Amino acid sequence: MRIGIIGAGNVGAGLARLWSGAGHEVMLSGSRDQSKLKKVAGDAGAKTGSVPAAVEFGDVILLAVPWRAVGDILDEAGPPNGKTIIDATNNVGDETSSFQMIERRAPDASVVKAFNTIFAALYDEMEESEARPDMVFCGDDAEAKKSVAQLISDAGFNPIDAGGSEQAPAIEYLARLVINLAYAQGIGPFVYRFAKPSEL
Numbered sequence: 001m002r003i004g005i006i007g008a009g010n011v012g013a014g015l016a017r018l019w020s021g022a023g024h025e026v027m028l029s030g031s032r033d034q035s036k037l038k039k040v041a042g043d044a045g046a047k048t049g050s051v052p053a054a055v056e057f058g059d060v061i062l063l064a065v066p067w068r069a070v071g072d073i074l075d076e077a078g079p080p081n082g083k084t085i086i087d088a089t090n091n092v093g094d095e096t097s098s099f100q101m102i103e104r105r106a107p108d109a110s111v112v113k114a115f116n117t118i119f120a121a122l123y124d125e126m127e128e129s130e131a132r133p134d135m136v137f138c139g140d141d142a143e144a145k146k147s148v149a150q151l152i153s154d155a156g157f158n159p160i161d162a163g164g165s166e167q168a169p170a171i172e173y174l175a176r177l178v179i180n181l182a183y184a185q186g187i188g189p190f191v192y193r194f195a196k197p198s199e200l
């Protein structure tokens with residue numbers, strides 16, 4: 001697949017590396033520091049471009065910027081022209097659903113919520129392990145979800161289809177729980193797995 005990534009931080013850079021390693025073509029964008037962008041992309045085996053160029057390039061676009069930057073980045077990106085957007089953002093400290101806001105701002109895109117429930121810092125540990133944790137995702141477009149499920153799998157996780165876009169707030173609250181366990185309770189960060197008792 002061709003993947004345009006917006007955001008070259010923990011999530012964007014980490015997934016650029018995992019997806020390039022899995023054989024996808026990746027263009028990284030969205031850093032405000034061009035030398036950082038080139039370095040991060042070089043390390044990940046990805047190309048670099050402007051935000052609109054990454055949107056043009058990708059069959060799938062990963063949105064991996066802080067919540068406060070999402071509105072401006074979507075303005076800069078221009079119309080996504082029916083493409084698939086993976087919303088990996090977490091809107092911590094605000095009751096608005098980031099997914100629902102992105103769907104409103106990009107009405108012709110197929111938005112899929114994914115990757116927001118896993119700490120990017122765990123990607124490295126995942127690569128050293130044979131375990132395949134679960135990752136929940138949701139969205140309304142079956143074709144878009146098929147592509148995203150493949151990308152979840154290529155990043156080392158077992159994709160769990162949580163249903164339509166009405167499930168996005170629940171997935172956003174799961175991320176809040178995961179973050180709370182790690183930071184407030186000091187017992188993470190965790191990956192997770194849904195299992196029948198016989199599978200444990």
Ligand SMILES: NC(=O)c1ccc[n+]([C@@H]2O[C@H](COP(=O)([O-])OP(=O)(O)OC[C@H]3O[C@@H](n4cnc5c(N)ncnc54)[C@H](OP(=O)(O)O)[C@@H]3O)[C@@H](O)[C@H]2O)c1
Nearest residue numbers: 007008009010011031032064065066069089090116119120
């Ligand atoms: N970190 C995690 O483990 C994790 C896990 C799941 C979901 N998320 C969510 O994924 C998103 C990205 O998280 P992250 O940890 O990858 O963030 P990060 O490391 O801070 O990286 C954010 C990227 O967005 C860019 N950006 C563009 N406009 C920006 C602006 N106005 N203000 C700040 N940054 C701007 C940054 O540019 P520069 O390169 O110039 O800084 C950077 O490349 C967030 O919504 C977060 O809640 C994070």
